[in-house]
Amino acid sequence: MVDPVSGGPGVGPFDSRKKFRELIEPPGSSISDDTLKNVPFFPSMGAHAVKKYFTPKWEEFTSYRELEDVLEAGLTATVRTTSLQLKVLGKFQTRMQEHQQALEGLQPAVDSMRMAYEQLQANLRESDSNVLQLTKQLDNANAVRKVAAEALEATNIEKRCLQSEYESREMEAQLL
Template identity: 60%
Template sequence: MGAQAVKKYFTPKREEFSSHGDLEDVLEASLASAIRASTLQMKADKEHQQALEGLKAALENARAAYEQMEADLKESDSNLLNMTKQLDNANAAQKVATEALEAANKEKKRLLEETKSREEEILGLRNEVAKAESSKREAEDGKMEVEARLANAEAEFVANFHNTEAYTNFADYFARVGHQEVLTALRNDHPELDVKSLEVRFPPPDAEGEEDS
């Protein structure tokens, strides 16, 4: 609004504004004030619009962050569930391993006891074998001693056999056996011969025993 337009609507006397300065200056000051107010209002509106847009952007960012947080929370819950399952599986595997270890320790203890028993049994058998070998050596030594004594006795018997009564009896016995074989051959081969006198002269080996009885 210009100064002329202001003058058109305001027709006060000049003396009424003598204390407030020139009317045109007042109008210009009012106009400048209105322009500044309008400028400030526009600036305020612009800042308000910018603030609204910033708030909308902040709300969108907050909504996106919230949605991301929910997604992260779901993923975290899923990961936690998987970790819980893995932990349960690990606990079950550890339980199985612990039971297997306990069973292995029991089996190891049983094997150690069995091994100790076997070692004691083997030691006893070795002692028995040692005793048997010692007895065998003693028996062999005794056998060798008996064989040596028997050999000495046989050698002594053979060396002095011709001086014993048995030698005479054996010699006579085998001589009579030989005589009987000859007489038998004569009777078989020459039945015409009379060998009775020879039989009386050379009686059979058992005839002497019958005479002694």
């Protein structure tokens, strides 16, 4: 018989019969090694596999009680496996509920962050508007400054002209 886990003969730490016996043998009962010597499956296959495997060969058992013990052991293994699966599923569901509650707990913070982001966006739009207004005011002020500078230049030219005229008249007056 080849062990399905190790690929070798049915001996060693991966011996399926040994594992089968450890997991399903009820306390106080004894399943003979002869009974288990041809069991090519693990207990996770359940009682239906035990029944399917042993039903055509029931005559190999020395008593009906031995067959009943093997079937009961397979059923016990199925119950244990199912119970373990239910426990794992229960823990998984509990974890999922915890995660769901954590996500629900984070929702107010997410909403608050969303509101803060929207407020920041509104402030940025208002700032952009203010910058545009200030830029227009600065352009207007630069235009006024330029006009004032041109007016000042014109005034300076006029002043120089008047100064020159005054100096010329003064020279004329001195010559006369």
